[in-house]
Amino acid sequence: MNAYLYAAIGTCTQARPDAKTDNQTEIIQTWDDCMCAVAFGISPEDAQKQFEAWLNQQPPGENPIAVVVHKIAGAAFIDRLLTESGNMPLDWPRILPQMDSLLQAMPVDDFEQGYWVDVDEVVQPGKLSFSAGTLESDVPEDVRSGLNWAADRKFFFVVSVLTPPPRSKMPGDETGEEIDDGGEARDEAARLTDLCGTFPMACDKEAVALVQARNSVVAGWLWRTYAAKTPLAAHQIRIDPWPGTVVSPND
Numbered sequence: 109m110n111a112y113l114y115a116a117i118g119t120c121t122q123a124r125p126d127a128k129t130d131n132q133t134e135i136i137q138t139w140d141d142c143m144c145a146v147a148f149g150i151s152p153e154d155a156q157k158q159f160e161a162w163l164n165q166q167p168p169g170e171n172p173i174a175v176v177v178h179k180i181a182g183a184a185f186i187d188r189l190l191t192e193s194g195n196m197p198l199d200w201p202r203i204l205p206q207m208d209s210l211l212q213a214m215p216v217d218d219f220e221q222g223y224w225v226d227v228d229e230v231v232q233p234g235k236l237s238f239s240a241g242t243l244e245s246d247v248p249e250d251v252r253s254g255l256n257w258a259a260d261r262k263f264f265f266v267v268s269v270l271t272p273p274p275r276s277k278m279p280g281d282e283t284g285e286e287i288d289d290g291g292e293a294r295d296e297a298a299r300l301t302d303l304c305g306t307f308p309m310a311c312d313k314e315a316v317a318l319v320q321a322r323n324s325v326v327a328g329w330l331w332r333t334y335a336a337k338t339p340l341a342a343h344q345i346r347i348d349p350w351p352g353t354v355v356s357p358n359d
Contacts, residue, residue, distance in 0.1 A: 109357045111200060112152060113266065114159040114182040115144040115310040117303045118175045134171070142307035144351040146185075148200070156182055162354040178300055183268070183313035190267075190319040190330040192240050192259070198318065200357040207264050207350055214263075220256040221263050222324035223347065231328040233342045240326050247325055255323040265319045265327040266351070269335070270344045271312035309348060314340060 121138045125131035143163055149155030159180070166172050188195045189203065230247060237243040244257050256263075304310055317334070321327040324347045335341050 109148045109150065109200070110155070111185040111198070111357070112147050112149065112155040112159075112182050113144070113185065113268065113313070113316045113351070114147055114156065114180060115142055115307070116159070116163055116177050116180045117142050117300075117307050117310045118163070118177045120173050120175050122173045123171045140303060140306070142309050144309050144348075145354045146351060147354040148357040152182065152184065156180065158354050178303060179310055181310045181312050183316045185316045185318060188317075188334075190317055190321075190327075190334055192262070192321055192326065192330065195334065203318070204353070204357070210264065211350065218349070219254060220323065221265075221349075222251075222255045223349065225251055225255070225324050227324055227328035227347055228344050230325055231332055233332055233336070236332055236336070237329060240321075240329065243326060243329050251325070255325060257322060259322060262320050262322055264350050265321060265324060266348045267317040267319050267327060267331045268309075268311075268313045268346050268348065269315045269317070269331075269340050270346065271314050272343065308346060311346075314343060 118141055119138060120141050121136060123134040124137050126133050126135045145159060145162060147155040147159045147162075149158060159182070160177075163175055163177065185198065187198055189198050230251060237246045244252060247255075317331055319327040319330050321330055327347055328345060331345060332341070335343075
């Protein structure tokens, strides 16, 4: 079974109790959201079907939520777990219980893990530190001081390798095709662009990696080191916590 990270941007609508009337009446509420999860399947199509079914699950005991999906972005995990002591094959049945235990024992404050760090700025391709040990001294003090550097405390990170944005058209790029300048299509494209800015987890991705490291900077360094001689070496990355799974890899 292969693992895939999916993220969907959707507009949700639900009838909810109106606090202004002591919850005696209901009002229709609408909001935009990003739903993320890992799905396992024999193919991307199989895994995405499971993810889409998960999107349509309804909360028990509540009014149904109608979801209009604007975009689904997905990518496959590489088949290695990247760690500070070396890379190893991903054994999901073994790793998932380990992650669940770690997440349950973890305090709510995740500041020292470093999700707030702009890892693309701190860990740049072509300027990689020699080792995870020397990396600490290469990180600016205002970033370094807020991170966990204890080697005996490790966390799991999801590293997404982002698809480069489309090349802007230059003069002379015209293909002769008639351009639809309808305002509705432009408005929808602009809205989707805005939603992707609000929910960057739904940006298009080339690949995803599971990394175990002491902080997000080390996680980014491990990915950059792994990908240094591949076509993905210079791609932008983002780092997120584990989002949970749709189904078990054994299901």
